[in-house]
Amino acid sequence: MxxxxxxxxxxxxxxxxxxxxxxxxxxxxIEEIEDLVDTDIIKPVDTGSxxxxxxxxxxxxxxxxxxxxxxxELDRQGLALALSLLQRIDELQAEIHATKARLGRS
Amino acid sequence: xxxxxxxxxxGVERTATHADIKKAYxxxxxxxxxxxxxDPNSEAKFKDxxxxxxxxxxxxxxxxxxxxxxxxxxxxxxxxPDWQQHFHAGEAGLDDVDLADLFSAFGRTAGGSQxxxxxxxxxxxxxxxxxxxxxxxxxxxxxELSAELPEYxxxxxxxxxxxxxxxxxxxxxANGQRLRLAGKGGPGFNGGxxxxxxxxxxxxxHPLYRPDGRDLYIDLPLAPWEAVLGASVHVPxxxxxxELTVKPGTTAGQKLRLAKRGLASADGSAGAxxxxxxxxxxxxxxxHEHELLKQLAAASNFNPxxxxx
Numbered sequence: 001m002x003x004x005x006x007x008x009x010x011x012x013x014x015x016x017x018x019x020x021x022x023x024x025x026x027x028x029x030i031e032e033i034e035d036l037v038d039t040d041i042i043k044p045v046d047t048g049s050x051x052x053x054x055x056x057x058x059x060x061x062x063x064x065x066x067x068x069x070x071x072x073e074l075d076r077q078g079l080a081l082a083l084s085l086l087q088r089i090d091e092l093q094a095e096i097h098a099t100k101a102r103l104g105r106s
Numbered sequence: 107x108x109x110x111x112x113x114x115x116x117g118v119e120r121t122a123t124h125a126d127i128k129k130a131y132x133x134x135x136x137x138x139x140x141x142x143x144x145d146p147n148s149e150a151k152f153k154d155x156x157x158x159x160x161x162x163x164x165x166x167x168x169x170x171x172x173x174x175x176x177x178x179x180x181x182x183x184x185x186x187p188d189w190q191q192h193f194h195a196g197e198a199g200l201d202d203v204d205l206a207d208l209f210s211a212f213g214r215t216a217g218g219s220q221x222x223x224x225x226x227x228x229x230x231x232x233x234x235x236x237x238x239x240x241x242x243x244x245x246x247x248x249x250e251l252s253a254e255l256p257e258y259x260x261x262x263x264x265x266x267x268x269x270x271x272x273x274x275x276x277x278x279x280a281n282g283q284r285l286r287l288a289g290k291g292g293p294g295f296n297g298g299x300x301x302x303x304x305x306x307x308x309x310x311x312h313p314l315y316r317p318d319g320r321d322l323y324i325d326l327p328l329a330p331w332e333a334v335l336g337a338s339v340h341v342p343x344x345x346x347x348x349e350l351t352v353k354p355g356t357t358a359g360q361k362l363r364l365a366k367r368g369l370a371s372a373d374g375s376a377g378a379x380x381x382x383x384x385x386x387x388x389x390x391x392x393x394h395e396h397e398l399l400k401q402l403a404a405a406s407n408f409n410p411x412x413x414x415x
Binding site: 007008009010011012013014025027057059060063064067068071072086097098100101102103104 | 132135136139141142156228231273276278279280283284285286287288289290302316317318319321323325361372373380382384
């Protein structure tokens, strides 16, 4: 069966959503999402409006947070630390990838 | 139904205590959790571990699992009528039911020894990986994906059904980017919202191009005389071949930039294609070439190791 899709959206850094949406799709509480904002793991976009908006790519971050919380039974401090370290690893891997691309095959 | 040895998956004895099971799970989760393991194959391994732990950590599910008896892993088996009557409604066939779905249905199935849940239970989210090529992203192609997703019978038991989806890849897409298909995951129960289906793009390695963000890199092999004298060479791009002028005195490692020949960005701009110069030398030369090179060596005062002195 082939399903034509209408209710689909790419999780990129262009599409935005409010904090409540991140809570809804991840199953984390508003307080847990606020923890991630306080620790700069997810950052609101300055849109000039009173409602804080976030890049939709953060859906992946908050779902990872939910998974780590549940699978490792992490508390809020532990979760923030784990996500910070994972973000750092992602950044380093991206740097390695970029360096390899620039250097070429050898 | 295929039998899965949950004790074997966790590496514990069938007599293991709850504490032993939890300890084994934690140890394996640290090693194989897909969010922390660098091994791309760890996800499947962790799925088995998590499935085993989800059943064995729950005393009621563990009792039901133990009562299935021990079978060789992967062996087809059917729970006895007594088991089905005791632990389940058992009206529907179990042949195409996955053991994980059988135990995850505990608590929401009709009948059996379980208390039926009355609060809303959201449907499960699923993620599938879509391998894509650079060309498919560049052209914003439509691709077709297949996934086995659960559909539930009247007893709340999941039966995996093959589904096919068509998605259009935006030309600003990147490796690892996800598409959320709201409500296309597992159905919710007792008024819970259905789960979502996530499609994760996995960019396949390309024989020519190496992406870095929206920029692309390609090796540009040059003959030594092309690098020294300059040349006009043809370079493949995702939009077709272009002619590139190589200036005289071009050195290895130099990057020649072809603007807007990379991947598109969401803001409408485009990355560049960088041709990284590599100087290739012939492994063997003919007699005439050999003579010319000897003449060049004699005539040239070029010293590439001048800075050693």
